[in-house]
Amino acid sequence: MASPTSRRGIMLRMKTLSLQTRRTRAGAAIATVVTSTALLAAPTTAGAQPDSPAAPAAEASRADTVLGQPPLVIAHRGASGYRPEHTLAAYKLAIQLGADYVEPDLVSTKDGVLVARHENEISTTTDVADHPEFADRHTTKTIDGVTITGWFTEDFTLAELKTLRAVERLPTVRPANTRYNGLYQVPTFDEVLALVRAESAKRGRTIGVYPETKHPTYFRSIHLALSRRVVRDLRQAEMNRAASKVFIQSFETSNLRHLDTRTNVKLVQLINSTGAPFDLVASGDPRTYADLVTAAGLREIATYADGIGPNKDVLIPRDAGGFLTQPTGVVSRAHRVGLVVHAFTFRDENQFLPADYRVGTDPNAKGDAFSEYARFFDIGVDGVFADYTDTAIEARDLYYDEDTERQAN
Numbered sequence: 001m002a003s004p005t006s007r008r009g010i011m012l013r014m015k016t017l018s019l020q021t022r023r024t025r026a027g028a029a030i031a032t033v034v035t036s037t038a039l040l041a042a043p044t045t046a047g048a049q050p051d052s053p054a055a056p057a058a059e060a061s062r063a064d065t066v067l068g069q070p071p072l073v074i075a076h077r078g079a080s081g082y083r084p085e086h087t088l089a090a091y092k093l094a095i096q097l098g099a100d101y102v103e104p105d106l107v108s109t110k111d112g113v114l115v116a117r118h119e120n121e122i123s124t125t126t127d128v129a130d131h132p133e134f135a136d137r138h139t140t141k142t143i144d145g146v147t148i149t150g151w152f153t154e155d156f157t158l159a160e161l162k163t164l165r166a167v168e169r170l171p172t173v174r175p176a177n178t179r180y181n182g183l184y185q186v187p188t189f190d191e192v193l194a195l196v197r198a199e200s201a202k203r204g205r206t207i208g209v210y211p212e213t214k215h216p217t218y219f220r221s222i223h224l225a226l227s228r229r230v231v232r233d234l235r236q237a238e239m240n241r242a243a244s245k246v247f248i249q250s251f252e253t254s255n256l257r258h259l260d261t262r263t264n265v266k267l268v269q270l271i272n273s274t275g276a277p278f279d280l281v282a283s284g285d286p287r288t289y290a291d292l293v294t295a296a297g298l299r300e301i302a303t304y305a306d307g308i309g310p311n312k313d314v315l316i317p318r319d320a321g322g323f324l325t326q327p328t329g330v331v332s333r334a335h336r337v338g339l340v341v342h343a344f345t346f347r348d349e350n351q352f353l354p355a356d357y358r359v360g361t362d363p364n365a366k367g368d369a370f371s372e373y374a375r376f377f378d379i380g381v382d383g384v385f386a387d388y389t390d391t392a393i394e395a396r397d398l399y400y401d402e403d404t405e406r407q408a409n
Protein backbone atom coordinates (compact mmCIF):
# COMPACT_ATOMS: atom_id res chain seq x y z
CA MET A 1 0.00 0.00 0.00
CA ALA A 2 1.20 3.52 -0.70
CA SER A 3 1.72 6.13 1.95
CA PRO A 4 -1.46 8.02 2.76
CA THR A 5 -1.95 11.50 1.39
CA SER A 6 -2.82 13.85 4.22
CA ARG A 7 -6.02 15.90 4.14
CA ARG A 8 -3.95 19.04 4.65
CA GLY A 9 -1.85 18.02 1.68
CA ILE A 10 -4.96 17.66 -0.42
CA MET A 11 -6.22 21.08 0.60
CA LEU A 12 -2.92 22.73 -0.19
CA ARG A 13 -2.84 21.04 -3.56
CA MET A 14 -6.40 22.10 -4.28
CA LYS A 15 -5.57 25.70 -3.40
CA THR A 16 -2.60 25.62 -5.77
CA LEU A 17 -4.77 24.19 -8.53
CA SER A 18 -7.38 26.85 -7.92
CA LEU A 19 -4.91 29.67 -8.31
CA GLN A 20 -3.56 28.24 -11.54
CA THR A 21 -7.04 27.61 -12.91
CA ARG A 22 -8.29 31.10 -12.12
CA ARG A 23 -5.47 32.58 -14.16
CA THR A 24 -6.07 30.40 -17.21
CA ARG A 25 -9.75 29.48 -17.37
CA ALA A 26 -11.03 32.20 -19.73
CA GLY A 27 -8.25 31.57 -22.20
CA ALA A 28 -8.72 27.83 -21.99
CA ALA A 29 -12.41 28.15 -22.83
CA ILE A 30 -11.66 30.10 -26.01
CA ALA A 31 -8.92 27.68 -26.95
CA THR A 32 -11.34 24.78 -26.61
CA VAL A 33 -13.73 26.26 -29.17
CA VAL A 34 -10.97 26.96 -31.68
CA THR A 35 -9.53 23.48 -31.23
CA SER A 36 -12.96 21.93 -31.66
CA THR A 37 -13.54 23.69 -34.99
CA ALA A 38 -10.13 22.67 -36.24
CA LEU A 39 -10.63 19.08 -35.17
CA LEU A 40 -13.95 18.75 -36.98
CA ALA A 41 -12.44 20.13 -40.18
CA ALA A 42 -9.16 18.24 -40.17
CA PRO A 43 -8.16 14.58 -40.29
CA THR A 44 -7.75 13.13 -36.82
CA THR A 45 -5.60 10.50 -35.26
CA ALA A 46 -6.89 7.66 -33.14
CA GLY A 47 -3.95 7.27 -30.80
CA ALA A 48 -3.86 8.28 -27.16
CA GLN A 49 -3.30 11.97 -26.60
CA PRO A 50 -2.84 13.51 -23.19
CA ASP A 51 -5.76 15.50 -21.80
CA SER A 52 -3.42 18.46 -21.43
CA PRO A 53 -0.91 19.46 -24.11
CA ALA A 54 2.07 18.23 -22.12
CA ALA A 55 1.54 15.22 -19.92
CA PRO A 56 3.00 16.74 -16.72
CA ALA A 57 0.65 19.71 -17.12
CA ALA A 58 -2.25 17.38 -16.32
CA GLU A 59 -1.00 17.58 -12.75
CA ALA A 60 -0.46 21.34 -12.84
CA SER A 61 -3.63 22.69 -14.40
CA ARG A 62 -7.30 21.92 -14.34
CA ALA A 63 -9.48 21.19 -17.34
CA ASP A 64 -12.99 22.60 -17.58
CA THR A 65 -16.17 20.57 -17.72
CA VAL A 66 -18.30 21.06 -20.83
CA LEU A 67 -20.69 23.46 -19.10
CA GLY A 68 -18.05 25.06 -16.89
CA GLN A 69 -19.96 23.77 -13.89
CA PRO A 70 -18.76 21.42 -11.14
CA PRO A 71 -19.29 17.75 -12.01
CA LEU A 72 -22.59 15.99 -11.40
CA VAL A 73 -22.78 13.50 -8.57
CA ILE A 74 -24.67 10.42 -9.77
CA ALA A 75 -25.69 8.01 -7.02
CA HIS A 76 -24.48 4.69 -8.41
CA ARG A 77 -27.30 2.19 -7.76
CA GLY A 78 -28.47 4.61 -5.03
CA ALA A 79 -26.36 5.28 -1.94
CA SER A 80 -25.04 1.76 -2.39
CA GLY A 81 -22.20 2.28 0.05
CA TYR A 82 -24.79 2.44 2.82
CA ARG A 83 -27.80 0.39 1.77
CA PRO A 84 -28.44 -2.67 -0.41
CA GLU A 85 -28.20 -1.36 -3.96
CA HIS A 86 -31.17 -0.60 -6.18
CA THR A 87 -33.70 -0.26 -3.36
CA LEU A 88 -35.95 2.72 -2.71
CA ALA A 89 -34.09 3.12 0.59
CA ALA A 90 -30.79 3.40 -1.27
CA TYR A 91 -32.18 5.97 -3.71
CA LYS A 92 -33.88 7.97 -0.96
CA LEU A 93 -30.73 8.13 1.14
CA ALA A 94 -28.74 9.25 -1.91
CA ILE A 95 -31.22 12.08 -2.43
CA GLN A 96 -30.98 13.04 1.25
CA LEU A 97 -27.20 13.12 0.90
CA GLY A 98 -27.52 15.54 -2.01
CA ALA A 99 -27.19 13.43 -5.18
CA ASP A 100 -27.87 15.27 -8.42
CA TYR A 101 -29.02 12.05 -10.09
CA VAL A 102 -29.93 8.55 -8.94
CA GLU A 103 -29.00 5.62 -11.14
CA PRO A 104 -31.31 2.63 -11.60
CA ASP A 105 -30.02 -0.24 -13.76
CA LEU A 106 -33.04 -1.78 -15.51
CA VAL A 107 -34.08 -5.31 -16.45
CA SER A 108 -37.51 -6.80 -17.23
CA THR A 109 -39.86 -9.14 -15.43
CA LYS A 110 -41.71 -11.95 -17.23
CA ASP A 111 -44.75 -9.69 -17.58
CA GLY A 112 -42.76 -6.83 -19.09
CA VAL A 113 -42.30 -4.54 -16.10
CA LEU A 114 -38.98 -2.73 -15.72
CA VAL A 115 -37.35 -3.30 -12.34
CA ALA A 116 -34.13 -1.96 -10.84
CA ARG A 117 -31.40 -4.63 -10.70
CA HIS A 118 -27.82 -4.61 -11.92
CA GLU A 119 -28.23 -8.10 -13.39
CA ASN A 120 -31.23 -10.10 -14.49
CA GLU A 121 -29.68 -12.91 -12.40
CA ILE A 122 -30.71 -12.08 -8.84
CA SER A 123 -29.11 -14.60 -6.49
CA THR A 124 -26.50 -12.15 -5.15
CA THR A 125 -28.82 -9.21 -4.57
CA THR A 126 -32.02 -10.86 -3.30
CA ASP A 127 -33.07 -13.67 -0.95
CA VAL A 128 -34.49 -15.74 -3.82
CA ALA A 129 -32.44 -18.78 -2.77
CA ASP A 130 -34.39 -18.85 0.50
CA HIS A 131 -37.72 -19.23 -1.30
CA PRO A 132 -38.44 -22.94 -1.85
CA GLU A 133 -41.46 -22.09 -3.97
CA PHE A 134 -39.04 -20.76 -6.62
CA ALA A 135 -36.49 -23.57 -6.44
CA ASP A 136 -37.62 -24.91 -9.81
CA ARG A 137 -36.80 -21.57 -11.48
CA HIS A 138 -33.10 -22.17 -10.83
CA THR A 139 -31.55 -22.55 -14.26
CA THR A 140 -28.58 -21.90 -16.53
CA LYS A 141 -28.61 -19.40 -19.39
CA THR A 142 -26.20 -17.70 -21.74
CA ILE A 143 -26.34 -13.92 -21.37
CA ASP A 144 -24.16 -11.84 -23.69
CA GLY A 145 -22.06 -14.92 -24.39
CA VAL A 146 -21.50 -15.78 -20.74
CA THR A 147 -22.95 -18.89 -19.08
CA ILE A 148 -24.76 -17.97 -15.87
CA THR A 149 -26.60 -20.13 -13.36
CA GLY A 150 -29.19 -18.77 -10.97
CA TRP A 151 -32.61 -17.14 -10.94
CA PHE A 152 -33.57 -14.60 -13.60
CA THR A 153 -36.00 -11.68 -13.44
CA GLU A 154 -37.54 -12.60 -16.80
CA ASP A 155 -38.78 -15.87 -15.25
CA PHE A 156 -40.75 -14.07 -12.53
CA THR A 157 -43.89 -11.97 -12.73
CA LEU A 158 -43.73 -8.67 -10.92
CA ALA A 159 -46.05 -10.07 -8.24
CA GLU A 160 -43.66 -12.98 -7.67
CA LEU A 161 -40.60 -10.74 -7.65
CA LYS A 162 -42.24 -8.51 -5.08
CA THR A 163 -42.26 -11.40 -2.59
CA LEU A 164 -38.43 -11.33 -2.56
CA ARG A 165 -36.30 -8.98 -0.49
CA ALA A 166 -33.02 -7.27 -1.34
CA VAL A 167 -29.72 -8.21 0.28
CA GLU A 168 -26.31 -6.54 0.36
CA ARG A 169 -24.19 -7.47 -2.67
CA LEU A 170 -20.85 -6.99 -0.87
CA PRO A 171 -21.40 -8.39 2.64
CA THR A 172 -17.71 -8.88 3.40
CA VAL A 173 -16.76 -5.42 2.15
CA ARG A 174 -19.74 -3.62 3.68
CA PRO A 175 -20.88 -5.82 6.59
CA ALA A 176 -22.78 -2.96 8.25
CA ASN A 177 -25.20 -2.97 5.34
CA THR A 178 -26.27 -6.57 5.99
CA ARG A 179 -28.50 -5.34 8.82
CA TYR A 180 -30.79 -4.08 6.05
CA ASN A 181 -31.03 -7.51 4.42
CA GLY A 182 -34.64 -8.60 4.08
CA LEU A 183 -36.16 -5.15 4.56
CA TYR A 184 -36.66 -3.83 1.05
CA GLN A 185 -38.39 -4.97 -2.11
CA VAL A 186 -37.08 -4.87 -5.65
CA PRO A 187 -38.49 -1.57 -6.94
CA THR A 188 -40.06 -1.00 -10.33
CA PHE A 189 -38.75 1.80 -12.52
CA ASP A 190 -42.14 3.47 -12.06
CA GLU A 191 -41.61 3.44 -8.30
CA VAL A 192 -38.14 4.96 -8.67
CA LEU A 193 -39.55 7.72 -10.88
CA ALA A 194 -42.36 8.36 -8.39
CA LEU A 195 -39.81 8.63 -5.56
CA VAL A 196 -37.68 11.06 -7.56
CA ARG A 197 -40.70 13.21 -8.38
CA ALA A 198 -41.94 13.22 -4.80
CA GLU A 199 -38.53 14.02 -3.33
CA SER A 200 -37.98 16.76 -5.91
CA ALA A 201 -41.28 18.41 -4.94
CA LYS A 202 -40.59 17.99 -1.23
CA ARG A 203 -37.06 19.43 -1.41
CA GLY A 204 -37.65 22.16 -3.99
CA ARG A 205 -34.87 20.91 -6.25
CA THR A 206 -35.10 18.73 -9.33
CA ILE A 207 -33.44 15.40 -8.79
CA GLY A 208 -32.38 13.62 -11.94
CA VAL A 209 -32.71 9.99 -12.96
CA TYR A 210 -30.06 8.12 -14.92
CA PRO A 211 -31.50 4.74 -16.05
CA GLU A 212 -29.33 2.09 -17.69
CA THR A 213 -30.76 -0.54 -20.00
CA LYS A 214 -29.06 -3.82 -19.10
CA HIS A 215 -28.52 -6.52 -21.76
CA PRO A 216 -30.78 -4.89 -24.39
CA THR A 217 -29.89 -7.35 -27.16
CA TYR A 218 -30.72 -10.28 -24.88
CA PHE A 219 -34.03 -8.84 -23.69
CA ARG A 220 -35.06 -8.03 -27.26
CA SER A 221 -34.30 -11.65 -28.18
CA ILE A 222 -36.82 -12.88 -25.63
CA HIS A 223 -39.46 -10.33 -26.70
CA LEU A 224 -39.04 -8.10 -23.67
CA ALA A 225 -37.36 -5.13 -25.37
CA LEU A 226 -36.28 -2.53 -22.85
CA SER A 227 -36.10 0.68 -24.89
CA ARG A 228 -39.79 1.23 -25.57
CA ARG A 229 -40.60 0.38 -21.95
CA VAL A 230 -38.10 2.95 -20.64
CA VAL A 231 -39.60 5.63 -22.88
CA ARG A 232 -43.13 4.61 -21.92
CA ASP A 233 -42.37 4.85 -18.20
CA LEU A 234 -40.58 8.18 -18.58
CA ARG A 235 -43.49 9.56 -20.60
CA GLN A 236 -45.97 8.47 -17.95
CA ALA A 237 -43.87 10.26 -15.35
CA GLU A 238 -43.72 13.37 -17.56
CA MET A 239 -39.94 13.00 -17.77
CA ASN A 240 -39.58 12.24 -21.48
CA ARG A 241 -38.65 15.71 -22.67
CA ALA A 242 -35.39 17.19 -23.90
CA ALA A 243 -35.33 19.40 -20.82
CA SER A 244 -36.04 16.52 -18.44
CA LYS A 245 -33.27 15.85 -15.96
CA VAL A 246 -32.70 12.40 -17.45
CA PHE A 247 -29.85 10.52 -19.08
CA ILE A 248 -30.43 7.03 -20.54
CA GLN A 249 -27.23 4.96 -20.67
CA SER A 250 -26.19 1.69 -22.25
CA PHE A 251 -23.07 -0.41 -22.86
CA GLU A 252 -24.57 -1.33 -26.24
CA THR A 253 -24.81 0.99 -29.25
CA SER A 254 -27.77 -0.02 -31.42
CA ASN A 255 -30.36 0.48 -28.71
CA LEU A 256 -29.05 4.01 -28.11
CA ARG A 257 -29.32 4.71 -31.83
CA HIS A 258 -32.89 3.42 -31.69
CA LEU A 259 -33.66 5.48 -28.59
CA ASP A 260 -32.33 8.56 -30.38
CA THR A 261 -35.28 8.22 -32.77
CA ARG A 262 -37.81 7.64 -29.97
CA THR A 263 -36.98 10.17 -27.26
CA ASN A 264 -35.45 13.59 -26.82
CA VAL A 265 -33.93 12.87 -23.42
CA LYS A 266 -30.15 12.80 -23.23
CA LEU A 267 -28.30 9.58 -24.08
CA VAL A 268 -24.96 8.28 -22.81
CA GLN A 269 -22.77 5.64 -24.42
CA LEU A 270 -21.08 3.57 -21.73
CA ILE A 271 -17.48 2.55 -22.44
CA ASN A 272 -15.84 -0.33 -20.66
CA SER A 273 -12.10 -0.66 -20.19
CA THR A 274 -11.95 -3.92 -22.16
CA GLY A 275 -14.08 -5.82 -24.66
CA ALA A 276 -16.77 -4.65 -27.04
CA PRO A 277 -20.47 -3.72 -26.99
CA PHE A 278 -22.41 -6.97 -27.16
CA ASP A 279 -24.67 -5.79 -29.98
CA LEU A 280 -21.56 -5.26 -32.13
CA VAL A 281 -20.21 -8.68 -31.16
CA ALA A 282 -23.55 -10.29 -32.01
CA SER A 283 -23.67 -8.65 -35.43
CA GLY A 284 -20.07 -9.50 -36.31
CA ASP A 285 -18.92 -5.89 -36.11
CA PRO A 286 -15.25 -5.97 -35.00
CA ARG A 287 -15.25 -2.60 -33.23
CA THR A 288 -14.29 -2.59 -29.56
CA TYR A 289 -14.75 -0.05 -26.79
CA ALA A 290 -11.21 1.15 -27.56
CA ASP A 291 -12.35 1.95 -31.10
CA LEU A 292 -15.30 3.91 -29.75
CA VAL A 293 -13.06 6.40 -27.92
CA THR A 294 -10.80 7.30 -30.83
CA ALA A 295 -11.47 10.73 -32.30
CA ALA A 296 -13.46 9.11 -35.12
CA GLY A 297 -15.32 6.86 -32.71
CA LEU A 298 -16.32 9.78 -30.51
CA ARG A 299 -17.50 11.78 -33.51
CA GLU A 300 -19.72 8.83 -34.40
CA ILE A 301 -21.10 8.60 -30.87
CA ALA A 302 -21.90 12.32 -31.01
CA THR A 303 -24.32 11.62 -33.87
CA TYR A 304 -26.68 9.76 -31.53
CA ALA A 305 -25.66 10.48 -27.93
CA ASP A 306 -24.93 13.41 -25.67
CA GLY A 307 -22.17 11.92 -23.61
CA ILE A 308 -20.00 8.97 -22.73
CA GLY A 309 -19.83 7.04 -19.48
CA PRO A 310 -16.35 5.51 -19.38
CA ASN A 311 -14.77 3.23 -16.87
CA LYS A 312 -12.22 5.35 -14.98
CA ASP A 313 -9.41 3.23 -16.42
CA VAL A 314 -10.31 4.50 -19.90
CA LEU A 315 -9.48 8.02 -18.72
CA ILE A 316 -6.45 7.38 -16.51
CA PRO A 317 -5.13 3.81 -16.82
CA ARG A 318 -3.42 2.06 -13.92
CA ASP A 319 -0.04 0.40 -14.16
CA ALA A 320 0.70 -3.20 -13.12
CA GLY A 321 1.01 -2.06 -9.51
CA GLY A 322 -2.38 -0.37 -9.56
CA PHE A 323 -0.97 3.17 -9.65
CA LEU A 324 -2.46 5.80 -11.92
CA THR A 325 -0.51 6.61 -15.07
CA GLN A 326 -1.07 9.51 -17.48
CA PRO A 327 -4.49 10.60 -18.80
CA THR A 328 -5.35 9.15 -22.20
CA GLY A 329 -6.87 12.27 -23.68
CA VAL A 330 -10.35 10.76 -23.97
CA VAL A 331 -11.92 13.56 -21.91
CA SER A 332 -10.48 16.26 -24.16
CA ARG A 333 -11.43 14.39 -27.32
CA ALA A 334 -14.98 13.86 -26.10
CA HIS A 335 -15.33 17.50 -25.10
CA ARG A 336 -14.15 18.63 -28.52
CA VAL A 337 -17.16 16.93 -30.12
CA GLY A 338 -19.53 18.20 -27.43
CA LEU A 339 -19.87 14.98 -25.44
CA VAL A 340 -20.01 15.14 -21.67
CA VAL A 341 -17.97 12.57 -19.75
CA HIS A 342 -19.44 10.81 -16.71
CA ALA A 343 -16.92 8.38 -15.23
CA PHE A 344 -17.63 5.19 -13.25
CA THR A 345 -17.28 3.94 -10.53
CA PHE A 346 -15.94 5.84 -7.51
CA ARG A 347 -15.84 3.82 -4.29
CA ASP A 348 -14.21 4.69 -0.98
CA GLU A 349 -12.68 1.32 -0.05
CA ASN A 350 -8.98 0.65 -0.58
CA GLN A 351 -9.54 -2.35 -2.81
CA PHE A 352 -11.33 -0.21 -5.39
CA LEU A 353 -8.98 2.78 -5.21
CA PRO A 354 -5.83 3.30 -7.25
CA ALA A 355 -2.77 2.21 -5.24
CA ASP A 356 -1.79 5.90 -5.01
CA TYR A 357 -4.64 6.55 -2.58
CA ARG A 358 -4.91 3.41 -0.44
CA VAL A 359 -4.51 3.95 3.29
CA GLY A 360 -3.25 1.06 5.39
CA THR A 361 -3.43 -2.58 4.42
CA ASP A 362 -7.10 -3.48 5.00
CA PRO A 363 -8.72 -3.80 1.56
CA ASN A 364 -12.13 -3.03 3.06
CA ALA A 365 -11.01 0.10 4.92
CA LYS A 366 -11.68 3.55 3.51
CA GLY A 367 -8.81 5.11 1.61
CA ASP A 368 -8.08 8.63 0.40
CA ALA A 369 -11.03 8.87 -2.00
CA PHE A 370 -10.87 12.68 -1.99
CA SER A 371 -7.56 12.60 -3.82
CA GLU A 372 -8.89 10.17 -6.39
CA TYR A 373 -11.83 12.47 -7.11
CA ALA A 374 -9.46 15.46 -7.35
CA ARG A 375 -7.33 13.60 -9.89
CA PHE A 376 -10.35 13.04 -12.13
CA PHE A 377 -11.70 16.56 -11.56
CA ASP A 378 -8.30 17.76 -12.77
CA ILE A 379 -8.93 16.28 -16.23
CA GLY A 380 -12.41 17.81 -16.55
CA VAL A 381 -14.88 14.97 -16.01
CA ASP A 382 -18.46 16.25 -16.11
CA GLY A 383 -19.90 13.74 -13.68
CA VAL A 384 -19.03 10.87 -11.38
CA PHE A 385 -20.91 7.67 -10.58
CA ALA A 386 -20.35 7.19 -6.85
CA ASP A 387 -21.27 4.52 -4.31
CA TYR A 388 -20.79 6.97 -1.44
CA THR A 389 -22.83 10.03 -2.40
CA ASP A 390 -21.61 12.08 0.55
CA THR A 391 -17.94 11.46 -0.22
CA ALA A 392 -18.43 12.55 -3.82
CA ILE A 393 -20.21 15.72 -2.76
CA GLU A 394 -17.60 16.56 -0.14
CA ALA A 395 -14.82 15.94 -2.64
CA ARG A 396 -16.55 18.26 -5.10
CA ASP A 397 -17.03 20.91 -2.41
CA LEU A 398 -13.40 20.69 -1.36
CA TYR A 399 -12.22 21.00 -4.92
CA TYR A 400 -14.56 23.66 -6.29
CA ASP A 401 -15.50 25.78 -3.27
CA GLU A 402 -11.87 26.70 -2.86
CA ASP A 403 -11.94 28.16 -6.36
CA THR A 404 -15.16 30.09 -5.69
CA GLU A 405 -13.77 31.41 -2.43
CA ARG A 406 -10.61 32.69 -4.07
CA GLN A 407 -12.44 34.32 -6.96
CA ALA A 408 -14.57 36.23 -4.46
CA ASN A 409 -11.49 37.58 -2.65
Ligand code: G3P
Residues within 6 Å of the ligand: 076, 105, 118, 212, 249, 270, 309, 344, 345, 385
Ligand atom coordinates in the same frame (compact mmCIF):
# COMPACT_ATOMS: atom_id res chain seq x y z
O1 G3P B 1 -23.73 2.99 -15.40
C1 G3P B 1 -22.44 3.36 -15.10
C2 G3P B 1 -21.92 2.24 -14.42
O2 G3P B 1 -22.88 1.95 -13.49
C3 G3P B 1 -21.71 1.09 -15.32
O3 G3P B 1 -21.33 0.06 -14.58
O4 G3P B 1 -21.77 -2.23 -14.10
O5 G3P B 1 -22.14 -0.53 -12.34
O6 G3P B 1 -23.71 -0.71 -14.24
P1 G3P B 1 -22.30 -0.88 -13.78
Ligand code: CA
Residues within 6 Å of the ligand: 103, 104, 105, 212
Ligand atom coordinates in the same frame (compact mmCIF):
# COMPACT_ATOMS: atom_id res chain seq x y z
CA1 CA C 1 -25.11 1.13 -14.19
